[in-house]
Amino acid sequence: MPTAQACTPTLPGFTCGLDATLRVIAGKWKPLILYFVAQGGPTRYGALRRAVRDVSDKMLIQQLKELEADGLVKRTDYKEIPPRVDYSLTPLGRSLAEALVPLCSWGTENMAEVTRVFAERDALNSQRPEPSGQSTRIE
Amino acid sequence: MPTAQACTPTLPGFTCGLDATLRVIAGKWKPLILYFVAQGGPTRYGALRRAVRDVSDKMLIQQLKELEADGLVKRTDYKEIPPRVDYSLTPLGRSLAEALVPLCSWGTENMAEVTRVFAERDALNSQRPEPSGQSTRIE
DNA sequence: CCAGATACTTACCAAAAGGTGCATACTTGT
DNA sequence: ACAAGTATGCACCTTTTGGTAAGTATCTGG
Secondary structure (H helix, E strand, O other), X not given: OOOOOOOOOOOOOOOOHHHHHHHHHOOOOHHHHHXXXXXXXXXXXXXXXXXXXXXXXXXXXXXXXXXXXXXOEEEEEOOOOOXXXXXXXXXXXXXXXXXXXXXXXXXXXXXXXXXXXXHHHHHHXXXXXXXXXXXXXXX | OOOOOOOOOOOOOOOXXXXXXXXXXXXXXXHHHHHHHHHHOOEEHHHHHHHOOXXXXXXXXXXXXXXXXXXXXXXXXXXXXXXXXXXXXXXXXXXXXXXXXHHHHHHHHOHHHHHHHHHHHHHHHHOOOOOOOOOOOOO
């Protein structure tokens, strides 16, 4: 009855390896953070903030804390007076970052395609921004 | 000024390839769906529903529609009377699924570690369920 | 002396994500 | 005759997620 059994449903809690990974990198910015830190080596908070554009302080800090708690990044506080802190990857984090490389490549290779599809989607969505009951029907 | 410049910031809208990929597979179940369909070939809705455990009908349908709209999966409706529909991957979807393999492996290899870390986190969370204003200061 | 940078923290709020349950239309099994 | 399975759609509601803006302590540059 192997209908769509995939991965390896060994440990309890996760349906498969992919499931386990997804729980760790869940969060809008985590993969990006991992990837940036993987590239730049130890990265200061401010630099990360500027690299991962559009991220807010709150989010960046929060995700960094989770990544740290999950043993993927290491936080180093230099206890200096204008605060200085940087983040680097643990061995575990480094291995995860490597597993992300194919995703990055895929995105780079198919970016045009993705851009196109998203443009279509957005076009459809933006032609019904009317909150007034007028059902501008497309039919 | 290459502080933490990574990937390839070519097309507008995405900071890098990884960013592009993440937008496509954003959604709690999409990677799992892709992966399961990649394994089983054309998969019926019901089978997918049972394979991706804990997913609700609403969510599964929704994510399938998005994946279809993004050109990653193909929906085939056999127009039969007890409804019969199955989902398969497009070439684009297949390539993405392949890029997911390392993530799956990573999860399988580090599942014990991940399980452990998550157990600790959950243990900490469940020992402070006090909603009373008493600021149990740690100092 | 005040603005700005540093690395955060917190409170408050809006939006998105996700869950539950009911409905459909038709068939098969009991 | 009736429950169950098939693949969805829809309304309602809760939870999670994420954003904004303000505050903190200390130093440097103008």
